[in-house]
Structures are given as structure tokens and as C-alpha cells.
Amino acid sequence: MHTQNIAVVGTGYWGKNLVRNFSHLGALRMICDISQEAVEKFIAQYPGTVGVHSYHEVLADKAVQGVVLATPAASHAAMCQQALLAGKDVYVEKPLCLSEEEGAELIALAEQQGRILMVGHLLWYHPVVLKLKELIDAGALGRIQYIYSNRLNLGKLRREENVLWSFAPHDISVILGLLGEMPESIQAQGGNYLHRKIADTTVSLLNFASGVRAHIFVSWLHPFKEQKLVVVGDKKMAVFDDTALWPDKLLLYPHSVEWAGNIPVAHKAEAEKVTLPESEPLRAECQAFLDAIASRKPPYTDGKEGLNVLKVLNRCQHALESGATVVVEQSVEEKKYRAHASAVIDHNTVIGQGTQIWHFSHILSGTEIGAECSIGQNAVLGPNVRVGRGCKIQNNVSVYEGVTLEEYIFCGPSMVFTNVYNPRCEFPRKAEYRQTLVKRGATIGANCTVVCGITIGSYAFIAAGAVVKADVPDFALMVGCPARQIGWMSRFGERLDLPLHGNGEAVCPHTGERYQLTDNQVHIVYG
Structure with a gap:
């Protein structure tokens, strides 16, 4: 068990889940929220936890070693900077921030201060994604040709960010990690139906130098919930369906295409289930932050990984607004x-x-x-x-x-x-x-x-x-x-x-x- 050294700032829709997990891991010391009602509720639910309304109180508490930020994206840059300067390790929910310049500054500041900077890209702590990465790296799917992801639902409507920034960071993070490369160019389109300036649905197309193409379809105006990632290789195709029951979350399809008379002929095969031990990804993500604090080794979703995702997000937004193909400059x-x-x-x-x-x-x-x-x-x-x-x-x-x-x-x-x-x-x-x-x-x-x-x-x-x-x-x-x-x-x-x-x-x-x-x-x- 870890000592109680984590402060969770923001206890809303997602913050409450972070509070729960760090408490169960024995690491929750403090919660911070501007809502008096929320603070009182969590103090009653998690006895022994300190509740405050001021972020300055969190930074001033010498017993707090790690700060977890579940606040609006626009606040991330300033709050991360303050925490790093106060000598705290930081776990910030996606995205890292909204500006690439600020993201690079945060990474440099974390290195200067000798602090951990972690971004909450949850899917990299999901057993299915880790197994999928293992299969791709081992060549089990063959040469990767195409990836597409759908993250669709009705609701979770936002006014501080559009659906691209709300839903797509998870899928961008996974696709970049599975391929191990940044895209060369990006195209995007979408629709604004509930608010003239806020996109409710977007489709982004990522083109990679390796020849792989990927598309990401996100929407909060959809008749049913769908969270699905499909990876097409020349040996097998993998489907990660996060809404399926655990035994069916990762399926491999050994379909094949053969040429007869210069005509491609598809041969379908039965799906193969990949058996994995069941676990909660958010618990693993919280544990990874605690492990990074203890070992002083950066987690997989560190600041640099978060900055790559931010870079792609910004190019998707540019492509969405301009209607043009946007080139991703290589650093x-x-x-x-x-x-x-x-x-x-x-x-x-x-x-x-x-x-x-x-x-x-x-x-x-x-x-x-x-x-x-x-x-x-x-x-x-x-x-x-x-x-x-x-x-x-x-x-x-x-x-x-x-x-x-x-x-x-x-x-x-x-x-x-x-x-x-x-x-x-x-x-x-x-x-x-x-x-x-x-x-x-x-x-x-x-x-x-x-x-x-x-x-x-x-x-x-x-x-x-x-x-x-x-x-x-x-x-x-x-x-x-x-x-x-x-x-x-x-x-x-x-x-x-x-x-x-x-x-x-x-x-x-x-x-x-x-x-x-x-x-x-x-x-x-x-x-």
C-alpha cells in the first residue's frame, strides 16, 4: 500500500472516478473542488481525507507528493506549471493542454524540476490495448494496412470543447502508439448541429509515411454507444470492442484475400477470441502514476506522448476548420x-x-x-x-x-x-x-x-x-x-x-x- 500522498483536484464527472481509485489504492490524502457540497460529500464517503476549496492549499501541503488534475482543459497549462514549480508530480487528464508551446514548456519544466508529468490517456492501461500492441509488435497481424476507430454516443454534450477534443484524444493516442510513428498529413471534416461554433461530429483521416491510413469517427449525436477500434493487417484483422463483454473485447479475424484470374477473392474465417485477465484500466492508470512516483521513471503516457497527441489534435482542428489537407511537420x-x-x-x-x-x-x-x-x-x-x-x-x-x-x-x-x-x-x-x-x-x-x-x-x-x-x-x-x-x-x-x-x-x-x-x-x- 502507498502512503496517502495524492491530491485530486476536480471531483466532477471523471474526477470522482479518480478519487475512488486513489482511495482504494490507499493513496488519497486530499480532494479539492470549488463546490462546498462536493467536498462535504467526498469527505463523508472517504473518511480521513482532507477537503479544500483552494488549489493553493493543495500546493502548500508538503505531505502531498502527487497532484491529479481533472479540471477543464483550458486550465491544465497553468495548473500543471504551478504544481511542478511547487515540487509536485503531476497527473493531468487529457489533453495535456491546449497549446503545443505550453506543452513543450511543461515537459521542459518537469525535467528541470525532476518531476513526473503524466497524461491521462486511459486506453494505454487497458489490457486489450496492451495485448494488441504486443500482437502487432510480434507480427501476428502481419503488415498493418489500415486502422479505424469509432467513439460514438448520445450525450456528454460540451460547451467548453468540441467532440474532437472531448472524444478523439484516446483514439489518437492509441493509433500513434500502435504504429510507433506520427502522421505525415491529416484531413478532417465535421458538422456543427447544436451550436454554430462547436462540432458535434468529426471524421479525421491520418496518413502515415509507412503507408498506413487511419480514420477516427467521433460523435455525441449517435443513436447508440459504440467504442470500437479495428486494425487491418495482411495476415489478420483485430477488433477491440470496448462495449462488449470481457471475453469478446478482443477478437482476431484470420480472413484472407487471394487473387484468382487477377481478381481479388475474399475468404472469411471464424473469429478467434483472445483471452485476457479482467481488470479496471483506470485502476491500472492510477497505479502507474504511483509507481512512477516511487521509481522516478516516466510512465508510458508521459508529457512527450501527450504533446504528440496534442500536435495531432491541433492539426485535425486546423483541417476541420480549413477543409484543406494539413501537413504534420516533423520535429x-x-x-x-x-x-x-x-x-x-x-x-x-x-x-x-x-x-x-x-x-x-x-x-x-x-x-x-x-x-x-x-x-x-x-x-x-x-x-x-x-x-x-x-x-x-x-x-x-x-x-x-x-x-x-x-x-x-x-x-x-x-x-x-x-x-x-x-x-x-x-x-x-x-x-x-x-x-x-x-x-x-x-x-x-x-x-x-x-x-x-x-x-x-x-x-x-x-x-x-x-x-x-x-x-x-x-x-x-x-x-x-x-x-x-x-x-x-x-x-x-x-x-x-x-x-x-x-x-x-x-x-x-x-x-x-x-x-x-x-x-x-x-x-x-x-x-
């Missing part, structure tokens, strides 16, 4: 990458934060490289190549036009990609490039050759020197010239005790993850 921090002075980087390239490009390498026009990649010496990428986050491309590797690398691909030294199947120097064949796709987590060993026009599956392992000229299944272990399959590998890179064909189950000896072989395809067993 200096987001643009940071390291390139050796001998490397050549053409114009019209995109390089993610934390990526390192070593000696004598060349990044050609139209190429996009994700964050946290390592491009070795004498490598050539492009033109018009896409490399996902976290890839390691070793020395003397060329990634030619027509090749796409998803996230966390390892390309060993001097391995070779081709993009023309039957090249002749005398007869140019640039119009005959064949597309090659290497899916998330695959490893391609040193001196391998990958013949164009194929797909290498997720977490496949291609041994050094192999020549790959046909599609490779997910998790397959390939050797030789031409490459042939001799087994199966786990995500971690351990060989699995599975038969080459048929059916079976195995456990990764390193991670304990369970794998299932069904009809000559390997899947991770979730739930």
Missing part, C-alpha cells in the same frame, strides 16, 4: 539520424529517427527507411525502395528498386537481391522489374542470393550462401542452392522441434512461446 528530434560524411543521401528520401548509415553507402531518391535501422558500409538502397523499422543491412548489400523490406529484417554481408529475372547487359529490362517482399523479422544470411519476384515469409531464416528462387513460408529454415526447407524457426531464432510437413506443436526453448504446425503452416498460439 527536429524526429528527423535525427546519423550518416557518415562519406555516405551519399539523395534528395527526396525519408530516413527515420535513430537510423545509422555507415561509410561509402548511397541512399537513392524515393527511398524510405524506417527508424532505428543500421545501414552498413558500401550499401546501396534504391531508388524507390521501402525499408521498415529496425532493419540491419550489413556491408556490401544492394537493395534494388522492386524490393520491399518490412520491419526488423537482417540482411547479412554481401547478400544479393535481384530485380530482373533474366538480365542482359545488351537489352535493358527496367520495365520488367519483379517485386520482391521480405516480411517482418526474416533473416537472410551472408552471401545469399534472393531471386526477384518472390516473398520471404515472416521470421523465415535463410542460411548463409543459399540461393532463394521461390516463395518461403513464415518461420521456415532454408539452406542450399537452390534453397530447400529443412525445418522451422521461432521468432527468437531458435530451431523448433516440428516435423517438416503435416501437423504438430512445439515450444521455443528460449521464450516459451508455443507454435503450431497445421497444414504445413506454422502459427504462434495466442490466448
Whole structure:
């Protein structure tokens, strides 16, 4: 149990829930509200709690270590600043504030004062969202293509903010976190029906450099309550329905689309329930604040995360008012990458934060490289190549036009990609490039050759020197010239005790993850 060191300021619609949770966690010392009636009610409900009407009394109380703000958004900047200057850790309900400049100042002030600054983006403390993030990061859904969220209800009408600012911060926070990137541009439209200057319904479209698109539909003029997030991947589709009963809150749909006669054909599959222990997200969020106070480590929804959400909110508002597509300027921090002075980087390239490009390498026009990649010496990428986050491309590797690398691909030294199947120097064949796709987590060993026009599956392992000229299944272990399959590998890179064909189950000896072989395809067993 924590000592009683938290003051909750504002005990209205949402503040009362914060009061309840911090009290149950044994951390509630004080409540503050301008309403005498509210203070008296909560003091009676939570004996031993101090009730005050003045925020200055909260800041003056040396026993109060953390301040929780559940006040109108317009008050957040000033009240956060006062609390930080008073030496208090701060948990502020969304949004962080209304001004990006003020948000950046609050983050800097918290760092200067050595204080915790946390934003109440509740869904990041929901077990379903945490599991969804885990599944996406593990590649269970495949390459993410599209995300949409609906947050709809009748009521909760506001006059101090429109529905975008009231409902959308939760969904923006989740989408940014699931994708791990900021959008490049935003479009939005909405309708003002109850008040000429206050939007009651909005739809925002977010476009990301990775190719993902997301839309957020929010309304408080809807015939029924709906809180639903859908993530579409090329392997599976996930549905988080926060209004469903707990066992049905997260469903995975392993639908597939196949091409027959150059026509896409959809194949539907039964939903898979993901089993999770039931818990209250707000309790977990309150606990996270107490843990951050104790450990002095920032929570996931810290000030920087809150500022990113605020930045997107402001661009959505601008797009809503102007009707134009709004570009999201990338911050200096987001643009940071390291390139050796001998490397050549053409114009019209995109390089993610934390990526390192070593000696004598060349990044050609139209190429996009994700964050946290390592491009070795004498490598050539492009033109018009896409490399996902976290890839390691070793020395003397060329990634030619027509090749796409998803996230966390390892390309060993001097391995070779081709993009023309039957090249002749005398007869140019640039119009005959064949597309090659290497899916998330695959490893391609040193001196391998990958013949164009194929797909290498997720977490496949291609041994050094192999020549790959046909599609490779997910998790397959390939050797030789031409490459042939001799087994199966786990995500971690351990060989699995599975038969080459048929059916079976195995456990990764390193991670304990369970794998299932069904009809000559390997899947991770979730739930």
C-alpha cells in the first residue's frame, strides 16, 4: 500500500472516478473542488481525507507528493506549471493542454524540476490495448494496412470543447502508439448541429509515411454507444470492442484475400477470441502514476506522448476548420539520424529517427527507411525502395528498386537481391522489374542470393550462401542452392522441434512461446 500522498483536484464527472481509485489504492490524502457540497460529500464517503476549496492549499501541503488534475482543459497549462514549480508530480487528464508551446514548456519544466508529468490517456492501461500492441509488435497481424476507430454516443454534450477534443484524444493516442510513428498529413471534416461554433461530429483521416491510413469517427449525436477500434493487417484483422463483454473485447479475424484470374477473392474465417485477465484500466492508470512516483521513471503516457497527441489534435482542428489537407511537420528530434560524411543521401528520401548509415553507402531518391535501422558500409538502397523499422543491412548489400523490406529484417554481408529475372547487359529490362517482399523479422544470411519476384515469409531464416528462387513460408529454415526447407524457426531464432510437413506443436526453448504446425503452416498460439 502507498502512503496517502495524492491530491485530486476536480471531483466532477471523471474526477470522482479518480478519487475512488486513489482511495482504494490507499493513496488519497486530499480532494479539492470549488463546490462546498462536493467536498462535504467526498469527505463523508472517504473518511480521513482532507477537503479544500483552494488549489493553493493543495500546493502548500508538503505531505502531498502527487497532484491529479481533472479540471477543464483550458486550465491544465497553468495548473500543471504551478504544481511542478511547487515540487509536485503531476497527473493531468487529457489533453495535456491546449497549446503545443505550453506543452513543450511543461515537459521542459518537469525535467528541470525532476518531476513526473503524466497524461491521462486511459486506453494505454487497458489490457486489450496492451495485448494488441504486443500482437502487432510480434507480427501476428502481419503488415498493418489500415486502422479505424469509432467513439460514438448520445450525450456528454460540451460547451467548453468540441467532440474532437472531448472524444478523439484516446483514439489518437492509441493509433500513434500502435504504429510507433506520427502522421505525415491529416484531413478532417465535421458538422456543427447544436451550436454554430462547436462540432458535434468529426471524421479525421491520418496518413502515415509507412503507408498506413487511419480514420477516427467521433460523435455525441449517435443513436447508440459504440467504442470500437479495428486494425487491418495482411495476415489478420483485430477488433477491440470496448462495449462488449470481457471475453469478446478482443477478437482476431484470420480472413484472407487471394487473387484468382487477377481478381481479388475474399475468404472469411471464424473469429478467434483472445483471452485476457479482467481488470479496471483506470485502476491500472492510477497505479502507474504511483509507481512512477516511487521509481522516478516516466510512465508510458508521459508529457512527450501527450504533446504528440496534442500536435495531432491541433492539426485535425486546423483541417476541420480549413477543409484543406494539413501537413504534420516533423520535429527536429524526429528527423535525427546519423550518416557518415562519406555516405551519399539523395534528395527526396525519408530516413527515420535513430537510423545509422555507415561509410561509402548511397541512399537513392524515393527511398524510405524506417527508424532505428543500421545501414552498413558500401550499401546501396534504391531508388524507390521501402525499408521498415529496425532493419540491419550489413556491408556490401544492394537493395534494388522492386524490393520491399518490412520491419526488423537482417540482411547479412554481401547478400544479393535481384530485380530482373533474366538480365542482359545488351537489352535493358527496367520495365520488367519483379517485386520482391521480405516480411517482418526474416533473416537472410551472408552471401545469399534472393531471386526477384518472390516473398520471404515472416521470421523465415535463410542460411548463409543459399540461393532463394521461390516463395518461403513464415518461420521456415532454408539452406542450399537452390534453397530447400529443412525445418522451422521461432521468432527468437531458435530451431523448433516440428516435423517438416503435416501437423504438430512445439515450444521455443528460449521464450516459451508455443507454435503450431497445421497444414504445413506454422502459427504462434495466442490466448
